[in-house]
Amino acid sequence: MTKGALALLIHGGTENWSPERWxxxxxxxxxxxxxxxxxxxxxxxxxxxxxxxxxxxxxxxAAFANLKVIFNLGAGVDALMADNTLPEVPLVRVAVSxxxxxxxxxxxxxxxxxxxxxxxxxxxQRAKRWAPKVQWPAAAISVGIMGLGTLGTNAxxxxxxxxxxxxxxGRSTRRIDGIDCFAGRSELDAFLRRTDILVCLLPxxxxxxAILNRELFAKLNRKSPLGAPVxxxxxxxxxxxxxxxLACLDDGTLGGASLDVFVQEPLPAASPFWTHPRVVLTPHNxxxxxxxxxxxxxxxxxxxxxxxxxxxxxxxxxxxY
Ligand code: NDP
Ligand code: OXD
Numbered sequence: 434m435t436k437g438a439l440a441l442l443i444h445g446g447t448e449n450w451s452p453e454r455w456x457x458x459x460x461x462x463x464x465x466x467x468x469x470x471x472x473x474x475x476x477x478x479x480x481x482x483x484x485x486x487x488x489x490x491x492x493x494x495a496a497f498a499n500l501k502v503i504f505n506l507g508a509g510v511d512a513l514m515a516d517n518t519l520p521e522v523p524l525v526r527v528a529v530s531x532x533x534x535x536x537x538x539x540x541x542x543x544x545x546x547x548x549x550x551x552x553x554x555x556x557x558q559r560a561k562r563w564a565p566k567v568q569w570p571a572a573a574i575s576v577g578i579m580g581l582g583t584l585g586t587n588a589x590x591x592x593x594x595x596x597x598x599x600x601x602x603g604r605s606t607r608r609i610d611g612i613d614c615f616a617g618r619s620e621l622d623a624f625l626r627r628t629d630i631l632v633c634l635l636p637x638x639x640x641x642x643a644i645l646n647r648e649l650f651a652k653l654n655r656k657s658p659l660g661a662p663v664x665x666x667x668x669x670x671x672x673x674x675x676x677x678x679l680a681c682l683d684d685g686t687l688g689g690a691s692l693d694v695f696v697q698e699p700l701p702a703a704s705p706f707w708t709h710p711r712v713v714l715t716p717h718n719x720x721x722x723x724x725x726x727x728x729x730x731x732x733x734x735x736x737x738x739x740x741x742x743x744x745x746x747x748x749x750x751x752x753x754y
Contacts, residue, residue: 436466438468439485440471441468441470441484442487442494443455443485443487443488443506444487444489445488453470455485459485459731461728471493478496479498482502483500483735484497484502484503486504486505487505487506489512489516491515500520500522502735502744503519504525506727506731507526508722509526510524510748511636523744525731526746527730528746529727529730531726532722535720535723536667537584540632540667541591541592543665544592544597544630544632546691547659547663548574548597548630548659550568552689571596572596572597572598573658574630574659575599575628575630576597577625577630578601578634579601579602579631580603580633580636581602581607585603589609590609590611593611599611600612600614600615600627604752622652625649625652625654626653626654628653629653629654629658629659629663633645633666633668633672634667634668635669636668636669638752638753639753640753641668643671645666645672650662650664650681660688661685663687663691664687665690665692666693667693667694668694670697672694679706682711688711689712689713691715693714693717699716700714
């Protein structure tokens with residue numbers, strides 16, 4: 434019997450989202466299945482049972498009448514949730530250790546960068562200035578992670594091992610050894626009050642849009658050795674009010690920011706973030722989805738699903754993540 438075809442719709446536009454690379458990988462891991470790379474492949478849309486996608490255009494997936502599962506090739510599904518023609522089939526997201534470890538690398542790198550005063554030290558090097566400032570230990574710093582899910586929890590454990598005091602905030606109540614857990618809007622202020630370095634790993638949903646704003650930054654701890662609180666956002670650009678971040682950096686409400694994601698990506702050349710002295714900017718590559726790892730993950734799930742098995746990491750469409 435012919436197996437249902439897999440359609441690939443990949444619109445990232447950067448090297449790690451090269452559609453041809455993904456197509457070559459899926460051809461390897463699905464050798465007995467037709468893999469069609471859109472938009473150029475010619476095929477009957479009715480043969481498509483599975484779609485693997487990154488930022489498909491709204492309406493693109495509605496063309497497949499016999500679709501059974503959509504695999505989002507990243508962890509965040511906000512782009513798909515914005516498509517009101519999205520077929521009512523299970524939507525699977527990426528939650529695998531490869532991606533989780535990559536994100537923990539990013540979080541640890543950026544927490545340490547601010548904690549160890551790297552912006553000041555690089556500036557000193559350029560100025561040939563031998564003038565170290567007092568350095569405090571990790572235990573003097575409280576890191577607060579917004580989003581205690583797959584990515585946030587792993588980063589929290591590693592930061593704890595390094596010696597930071599770590600807290601996390603999510604929607605539902607959790608207990609995690611060594612991490613102070615807060616939940617819901619009623620506990621948000623208490624979480625912020627004790628936070629020196631705020632790390633955001635929330636999904637973008639109607640509840641979280643623009644949550645990183647002046648009102649929130651003003652509630653962070655102002656009495657840490659850092660002098661002023663720092664924000665690190667690797668969740669989504671839509672979580673942040675960018676005008677507020679810039680104004681808060683300029684008036685001292687924030688002491689620094691590491692930003693991997695932006696409201697508009699690619700970030701326009703005219704954005705003040707590119708040249709701001711207290712911003713460390715990366716081009717949405719905190720945690721790349723690896724084509725080798727994730728094509729395997731999708732192929733294994735398809736094989737199991739066709740044998741009647743359950744899918745892993747299915748998105749709850751009501752919650753939006
Ligand atoms: P998860 O779904 O595992 O975790 C999401 C966390 O956010 C959960 O703890 C959840 O709470 C919490 N949350 C959701 N909504 C709210 C809310 N309204 N209030 C409080 N907490 C809330 O996601 P992942 O950890 O896998 O990924 C998180 C995000 O990281 C992705 O959605 C994506 O946007 C981003 N990402 C960015 C990448 C990059 O390269 N920059 C790469 C990969 C992901 P609860 O535990 O109660 O459900
Ligand atoms: C993701 C991402 O969601 O790359 O995985 O941002």
